[in-house]
Amino acid sequence: MDETRQGYRMLPQKQNEPFSFGPEDAEKACLIIHGFTGIAGEVRGLGESLAIQGIRTLGIALAGHSGDPEDLARSTRKDWIASTEAGLAELAHHKEVFVAGLSMGGVLALMLAAHHPERIAGVIAMSTPTRIARSWMVGLARPFIKWFYPYKPLDLRNPKIQKIYLNSLNWQVEHPSIDFSNPQVVEEIKQIRLSIPALHELAQLLATYRATLKQVCCPLLVIQSKRDRTVNPSCARELMQLAVNAQPKTLRWLEESDHVITLGPEREEVFVLSREFIDSPLVAPALWDAPAATSSSDQAGA
Numbered sequence: 477m478d479e480t481r482q483g484y485r486m487l488p489q490k491q492n493e494p495f496s497f498g499p500e501d502a503e504k505a506c507l508i509i510h511g512f513t514g515i516a517g518e519v520r521g522l523g524e525s526l527a528i529q530g531i532r533t534l535g536i537a538l539a540g541h542s543g544d545p546e547d548l549a550r551s552t553r554k555d556w557i558a559s560t561e562a563g564l565a566e567l568a569h570h571k572e573v574f575v576a577g578l579s580m581g582g583v584l585a586l587m588l589a590a591h592h593p594e595r596i597a598g599v600i601a602m603s604t605p606t607r608i609a610r611s612w613m614v615g616l617a618r619p620f621i622k623w624f625y626p627y628k629p630l631d632l633r634n635p636k637i638q639k640i641y642l643n644s645l646n647w648q649v650e651h652p653s654i655d656f657s658n659p660q661v662v663e664e665i666k667q668i669r670l671s672i673p674a675l676h677e678l679a680q681l682l683a684t685y686r687a688t689l690k691q692v693c694c695p696l697l698v699i700q701s702k703r704d705r706t707v708n709p710s711c712a713r714e715l716m717q718l719a720v721n722a723q724p725k726t727l728r729w730l731e732e733s734d735h736v737i738t739l740g741p742e743r744e745e746v747f748v749l750s751r752e753f754i755d756s757p758l759v760a761p762a763l764w765d766a767p768a769a770t771s772s773s774d775q776a777g778a
Contacts, residue, residue, distance in 0.1 A: 492542060495520055495535040498527030504597075504754060505532040505570035507563045507588075511579030511603075511736075512678055513548065513670070515541065519578055519738050525747035531754060532570060536563040538581075540674070549622070549671035553681040560584045564592065574754050576600035578738055579707065580678065583685045586719070590691035598695040599722075600750050603704055603735050606686060606711040606718065608679050623669040632662050641665070689718040696722035697753040699730065699737060699746055706735035726753070 492515040498505075506526055508519045516535040523533035538559045540551025560575075567573050574597050577585030582604030589596040630637050638656050655661050696719055700712035709729075716727050728749055733740035740746075 492516055492537045494537050495523055496533065497523050498532040499530060500532060502530055502532040503571040504530075504574070505534065505567045505572070506574040506576055506600075506750075506754060507560070507567055507585075508533055508535040509560060509563070509575070509577040509581030509584050510535070510538065510541070511577075511581050512674075513541065514579065514581075514736075515543070518736055519576070519581070521743060522576060522738050522747055522750060526751060526754065529751050529755070531751075532567070534563055534566055536560065538584075545623075545669050545671055548674045551674065551677070553677045553684070556580075556584060556677075556681070557587065560588055564588060564595065572597040574598045574600065576602065576750060577604065578602045579604060579735065580681070583681060586692055586696075587685050587688055589694050590688040593691070593693055596694050598697070598753065599692065600697045600699065600753060601715065602699045602737055602746065603701065603707050604698065604711065604715060605682060605707045606714045608675075608682055609708075621672050624672055624675065625666065625669050627668055628666045630666075632656050632665060686718060689715070690720050692719045693721045693723065695753070696725040697749065698725070698727045699749060700727070701730040701733035701735070701737055701740070701742075703731070703733060704735050 494516055506523075508516075508523050510516050510519050516537050519535055523535045526533050536559055538551075539555035540548045542548075564573065564575075573595055575585040575588050577583065577600070579602070582599075582601035585599050586601060586604070589599045627641070630641075632638060632641070633656065638654075642654065654665075698712050698715055700707075700709055702709050712727055712729075716725060719725060730737060730740075730742045730745065733742045737743065737746050
């Protein structure tokens with residue numbers, strides 16, 4: 477396969493490998509969880525940054541996230557939760573364990589905190605949804621449709637559409653380049669698919685998670701970009717409201733990033749905020765800044 481075509485394919489399984497950094501005998505450790513359809517590599521930089529400060533980090537690969545759509549279609553929310561439970565068990569010998577999650581990973585991190593209040597010292601929730609847009613449509617479609625093809629109806633001859641698509645690859649491939657004049661390349665892009673059953677599992681996971689947020693009682697850091705095009709920024713405010721017993725809780729806004737803030741232009745700020753939170757979680761003030769105006773109808777999931 478040539479380099480151009482590699483640029484838009486889902487990453488192969490060998491690239492979604494768990495990672496661990498930092499001293500094995502560290503008092504503090506952090507479990508790091510990637511998002512829906514994501515890979516551990518998207519949060520690797522955070523793990524490396526925390527390890528430099530003497531924190532043991534473990535980034536897991538969630539079940540079903542091999543890069544093969546069929547694997548994701550066969551996985552369930554119970555499998556994803558089991559992956560996080562196994563990761564937490566690996567860090568059992570550390571005195572303080574924090575959990576950081578990106579997007580759906582933030583959902584799973586908060587569910588761990590709700591179920592293990594005695595073990596979790598704090599949660600860092602990054603670009604984390606509280607709901608998924610039009611989830612009722614996913615439920616209706618599930619018995620009849622197996623796959624959703626997000627790029628099929630798009631006119632990939634349009635330079636604006638091409639730019640949007642290339643931007644969506646920036647976290648996977650450095651400086652992606654695609655020959656949109658090649659009909660075969662365009663057709664393969666249009667065949668990229670998401671599993672409707674997996675999206676339904678995501679919607680069900682979010683419903684369960686919303687009900688458990690009141691059980692989270694550890695320190696909470698929420699980091700959200702005002703320019704997130706996947707999760708509506710208003711979800712960050714709702715998360716702060718629903719996690720009523722999390723103390724203290726802090727909401728930090730980013731100005732320039734999109735959804736994958738651990739790889740975006742403000743990633744160093746994300747790393748610094750995370751390090752400071754883990755070093756001194758109890759002194760973090762509760763900050764509620766107003767996000768950029770967004771439409772409630774645009775709320776999306778992980």
